[in-house]
Amino acid sequence: MKSLGIDLGGTKIAAAAVEEGKILDYHRVDTPRTGIEDVLDSMAAAAKAVLALHPDIRAIGVGSPGPIDFTRGMVVFAPNIPGMENAPLVSGLERRLELPVVLENDANAAGLAEHLYGAAREVKSSIYITISTGIGGGMVVGERVLHGKHGLSGEVGHMTLQPGGPLCGCGYHGCWESLASGRAIAREASFSYRRHVPTVEAFKRAQAGEWKALKVIDNAAYYSGLALANLLKAFDPDLFVIGGGLSQVGSFYFDKVQAAADSFCQGFGRVEIKFAELGVDAGVIGAASVAAGEA
Amino acid sequence: MKSLGIDLGGTKIAAAAVEEGKILDYHRVDTPRTGIEDVLDSMAAAAKAVLALHPDIRAIGVGSPGPIDFTRGMVVFAPNIPGMENAPLVSGLERRLELPVVLENDANAAGLAEHLYGAAREVKSSIYITISTGIGGGMVVGERVLHGKHGLSGEVGHMTLQPGGPLCGCGYHGCWESLASGRAIAREASFSYRRHVPTVEAFKRAQAGEWKALKVIDNAAYYSGLALANLLKAFDPDLFVIGGGLSQVGSFYFDKVQAAADSFCQGFGRVEIKFAELGVDAGVIGAASVAAGEA
Numbered sequence: 022m023k024s025l026g027i028d029l030g031g032t033k034i035a036a037a038a039v040e041e042g043k044i045l046d047y048h049r050v051d052t053p054r055t056g057i058e059d060v061l062d063s064m065a066a067a068a069k070a071v072l073a074l075h076p077d078i079r080a081i082g083v084g085s086p087g088p089i090d091f092t093r094g095m096v097v098f099a100p101n102i103p104g105m106e107n108a109p110l111v112s113g114l115e116r117r118l119e120l121p122v123v124l125e126n127d128a129n130a131a132g133l134a135e136h137l138y139g140a141a142r143e144v145k146s147s148i149y150i151t152i153s154t155g156i157g158g159g160m161v162v163g164e165r166v167l168h169g170k171h172g173l174s175g176e177v178g179h180m181t182l183q184p185g186g187p188l189c190g191c192g193y194h195g196c197w198e199s200l201a202s203g204r205a206i207a208r209e210a211s212f213s214y215r216r217h218v219p220t221v222e223a224f225k226r227a228q229a230g231e232w233k234a235l236k237v238i239d240n241a242a243y244y245s246g247l248a249l250a251n252l253l254k255a256f257d258p259d260l261f262v263i264g265g266g267l268s269q270v271g272s273f274y275f276d277k278v279q280a281a282a283d284s285f286c287q288g289f290g291r292v293e294i295k296f297a298e299l300g301v302d303a304g305v306i307g308a309a310s311v312a313a314g315e316a
Numbered sequence: 317m318k319s320l321g322i323d324l325g326g327t328k329i330a331a332a333a334v335e336e337g338k339i340l341d342y343h344r345v346d347t348p349r350t351g352i353e354d355v356l357d358s359m360a361a362a363a364k365a366v367l368a369l370h371p372d373i374r375a376i377g378v379g380s381p382g383p384i385d386f387t388r389g390m391v392v393f394a395p396n397i398p399g400m401e402n403a404p405l406v407s408g409l410e411r412r413l414e415l416p417v418v419l420e421n422d423a424n425a426a427g428l429a430e431h432l433y434g435a436a437r438e439v440k441s442s443i444y445i446t447i448s449t450g451i452g453g454g455m456v457v458g459e460r461v462l463h464g465k466h467g468l469s470g471e472v473g474h475m476t477l478q479p480g481g482p483l484c485g486c487g488y489h490g491c492w493e494s495l496a497s498g499r500a501i502a503r504e505a506s507f508s509y510r511r512h513v514p515t516v517e518a519f520k521r522a523q524a525g526e527w528k529a530l531k532v533i534d535n536a537a538y539y540s541g542l543a544l545a546n547l548l549k550a551f552d553p554d555l556f557v558i559g560g561g562l563s564q565v566g567s568f569y570f571d572k573v574q575a576a577a578d579s580f581c582q583g584f585g586r587v588e589i590k591f592a593e594l595g596v597d598a599g600v601i602g603a604a605s606v607a608a609g610e611a
Contacts, residue, residue, distance in 0.1 A: 146465075169552020170588075171548075171586075172552070173548065177550050179549050181546060182479075247476055251546070252550060253466075254472065255455075255470070255475060255551070256455070256550070257463070257466055257467070258464065285488065287487070289486075
């Protein structure tokens with residue numbers, strides 16, 4: 022079924038007409054920093070640009086950052102977009118577009134897209150992990166994204182892996198995100214070099230063999246491996262799919278993550294890890310898939 | 317549907333005729349320490365004692381400790397029962413009883429029983445945790461027990477919560493089981509008092525206000541709360557059901573676990589915990605439910 026997917030990001034809003042995982046038409050606008058009404062207007066404008074080419078589309082799916090209140094169709098909060106506290110995305114877009122709108126968490130949407138059409142298309146259950154500035158996730162069993170009682174399912178970035186560890190954006194210490202996200206790597210590298218070292222530079226220095234950077238990278242890989250091993254022991258999915266900015270670093274980093282995960286799973290089972298295949302398109306494809314009722 | 321459940325334990329084998337979660341007849345024998353053939357003979361004898369009263373039963377379910385190879389119908393290993401390495405329970409019992417046999421992990425079976433007929437009967441998804449000498453678990457969504465790719469789903473006792481922590485029976489350090497099981501509490505209490513202190517005594521001393529024992533108990537509750545919080549963030553089940561020997565300690569201990577869990581989940585969601593309701597019967601009821609195809 023053809024449907025419209027909208028991916029709300031911190032800097033860009035993408036809308037696309039999607040049919041069975043293929044993007045037919047695509048439109049992108051900047052994300053306003055001026056409040057929820059402007060965000061809704063821009064999302065509607067991007068959607069209308071695509072709907073004009075596909076007047077037969079009857080269902081819209083939206084992927085948004087932040088925890089979602091699925092019952093009320095609201096984004097609870099999204100720290101990177103001003104004005105997104107208890108944001109009524111479903112009612113705001115339905116009023117503007119006069120079509121039914123379904124809301125999903127962005128990592129869940131991307132995980133669903135990878136599960137249906139990407140790296141996990143041949144397995145029954147997968148956990149999608151996005152490692153960028155932060156760490157998020159989505160769990161898919163069969164063709165369904167798990168939401169959980171509070172809509173928290175997949176908030177794996179905030180599992181505590183080192184009690185009393187580094188402070189996380191969520192207010193707790195020692196979350197996976199505080200130990201192994203892009204932001205965490207930049208923080209630790211900057212501390213080690215006593216000046217600002219961005220994530221990309223930390224990886225370059227590690228690949229060049231600098232021990233200070235290697236220690237930071239190895240530590241992050243250790244905790245990512247530990248997190249995947251814990252998820253294997255609790256849930257045992259067929260496959261872990263890794264997306265997000267850090268997946269671009271490729272095997273130099275993820276061979277370390279795989280080795281760390283395996284080191285925690287001797288006698289249990291092998292941690293199967295694949296890189297995401299749909300790239301930035303996973304967001305709109307997943308959002309459209311939710312709308313198409315494929316979720 | 318009426319079916320037969322067999323619960324294989326480290327000291328006792330129980331067989332019961334069960335219909336919609338109710339035990340109709342029950343037979344119990346000791347678990348032989350003399351190898352797999354004797355274990356199979358005793359299981360068959362217990363089963364036959366019940367089947368003689370219920371010749372209409374056509375399906376048998378078995379709950380066994382240890383990781384299960386679901387494809388081959390074997391117990392991979394069960395440390396507390398001699399001779400249980402790659403034990404062919406399904407074929408061994410089908411030959412002796414001439415009825416179809418379905419094998420399930422004992423914690424999964426108990427979790428299913430609690431989900432269908434016990435503490436979690438009114439919710440859609442639950443995670444059952446058994447805290448005794450060790451820590452095991454079972455995850456139920458809808459009316460199905462999750463198995464996972466390697467049959468590991470629910471092996472939550474071996475999630476690493478304190479890297480480099482105490483050595484666990486599984487060979488790794490800092491597993492939940494190594495930090496908060498009955499055995500872990502006895503180990504830490506014995507260390508603190510410089511003599512052997514069994515788990516029950518440690519709880520008694522803590523309830524009497526002895527600070528050495530309280531510190532041990534509080535530490536175990538902290539890690540159990542942490543584990544439940546991590547599971548909430550990853551899967552967000554409707555309910556956690558706590559069974560096993562330690563659940564007998566009641567609210568003195570589990571109020572601490574609840575407080576610890578909640579302290580990790582401010583801004584996420586409340587960790588709902590209930591005690592198991594079916595007691596030792598959960599094993600046979602769950603095993604019978606698996607056989608009845610209710611799983």
